[in-house]
Amino acid sequence: MLWLPFTQMAGFDAGARRFVRGEGNYLFDERGNRLLDAVSSIWTTLHGHCHPYIIECISKQAAKLDHSTLLGATNPAAEELAARLCLLANMHAAFFSGDGASAVEAALKMALQFWQNQGQSHRNRFVHLRDSYHGDTAGAMSVSDIELFKGRFTGLTFSSATYDGFAELRLDDVAAVIVEPIVQAAAGMRIVPSETYAKLPDMDALLIVDEIATGFGRTGTMFAHEQLGGLKPDLLVLGKGLSGGTVALSATLATSSVYESFLGDFSKQKHLFHGHSYAGNPIACAAALASLDIFERNDVLGHVATMSRETRDSSQRLAIRDDVTDVRGAGLMYAVQVDAARIAEGAGPPAAWRIAERLYERGFFTRPIGEAIQFVPPLSIEVKEIGAFFDALEQVLDELS
Ligand SMILES: Cc1ncc(COP(=O)(O)O)c(C=O)c1O
Structure with a gap:
């Protein structure tokens, strides 16, 4: 049987909420009810369900190349999407994963290896905001702050520090600070006071900006951190709306200085030791490219x-x-x-x-x-x-x- 996430299955009546169709801003359940999707299927849907142009682009790509690995190979859809995202976000390189948490894990590992690659392995601590949420995998949980979600899994997580003042950032072992810009969605759409971000540009650590929930227009600008003048991510994490809300796709974008720290002679083993089977899936990338087209055209x-x-x-x-x-x-x-x-x-x-x-x-x-x-x-x-x-x-x- 089907086991649902974050759902008490005892007494769950699947028949009451079995969605069989989506169109525009609406979902249709098996009983024929039409529901306004007031949560964008957990903050993913951007241009409405089954947008004809996105569906057309997905179909064309599916008929041409369904999947090929990004481990030591590439495909045009992933290349084009990487280029367009980097241009849009003023970043240098895009690394693809599937769900948001996987892209957060990639960002955390990039941060650790970035310091290792320059002989500073002691920089291995992460700092996060109060009430943060970055996903449900072990690393993402470790930099999250919502007790209800992570408390029972302490056997899996590492300790990290909460950012609540400049003194915290003077620590000399910080690999990165991770923040959600403006809105902490999982904390119940908590609005983070803008002063919280003010001192981050001065810090001596990488800055990971998690725009999984806030990216792609959700807070009014393409990326929320654009409204926090001067906040420049070293690593930018995207997911959810990236594919317009159609197919699982996430990305970790890096600046040139982060990316270049991974370059070197093969024997030095500086390249990123991380990756997933479906990274850069061409169908998902085609959906994301179509979504970006819609932003450009409308x-x-x-x-x-x-x-x-x-x-x-x-x-x-x-x-x-x-x-x-x-x-x-x-x-x-x-x-x-x-x-x-x-x-x-x-x-x-x-x-x-x-x-x-x-x-x-x-x-x-x-x-x-x-x-x-x-x-x-x-x-x-x-x-x-x-x-x-x-x-x-x-x-x-x-x-x-
Ligand atoms: C800010 C933020 N980061 C990461 C995640 C995790 O994304 P996913 O559920 O796709 O793994 C979420 C999910 O709600 C989120 O809001």
Whole structure:
């Protein structure tokens, strides 16, 4: 049987949420319900589901070359995507993986080996932000800070330091500091105060910027760190929306100084000792290239700016409610934090999950993080859909409070 991630399988009714089709901003379940995908299938979908142009590019590529390894070989789609991403992000080289966590692992290992390659193996400590989340593999968990996700796996993780002041960065054994720019999505769309990033450019360590959740227009600019003037990643991690939300694909982008530290005579063994079977899969790369075409041809970022204002205005009217403790967000990454104590007690799951269930009945698919109800729609969301979501949320809160 199918085992779902982050899901209590006991009592899970698969038939209630079996998606069989996607079109535009909507998912369709087996029972014929049409659901607005208010979480972009966990922050992946950018231009809507089954975008005809992306599907066409995927099909063409699948018919030409389905897969060939990047271990000591290459393919045109991966090469073109690497070049376009580097141009877009002002980086030098792109290393491909599958899921976001794999690209974070690659970044951590690149950072360690970067220092080893210059005879500084003692620089092996990582520093992360408070409430960080970088994925569920061992290295990514180790630089994450959400106890609920990592606490039970301490046997697998290494210790890392939390960044909460300049003194921390004076340590002489730091390999890299890893940050999520502006929004910490898994912490419930927590907005990180911009001062937190101010001293990072002065640090004596590599800077890994994890844009897996925030990249590709989610916070209004192509990459969120563009809004944090002067913040220049040595390693930039991308995933989720990279393929437009269609196929698993992630990337770790490096500056020329990082990349060049891995060059040398074969016998010196300086090359990167890391890689995955499906790295740079041409079908996934074709999807990503198609998504970048859509950014270039349409004013996607202009649309996000308008939709972001609309989301801010629509969500703010909930902020005055007694059963809402906070409304926060940036771009198209929003969360409404409810006060569970004010939601009527009921049988079954906690308050936020019951809210999500009622939203589902009204045609909106979302998933709470703790007591935060997320609204992270596809970038192609429209004004009336935003209004409809917050109207529905207000009605549900009225019913349950
Ligand atoms: C900032 C950030 N980094 C890394 C990850 C892990 O990505 P994936 O779930 O694709 O492994 C996530 C996932 O939510 C994320 O939000």
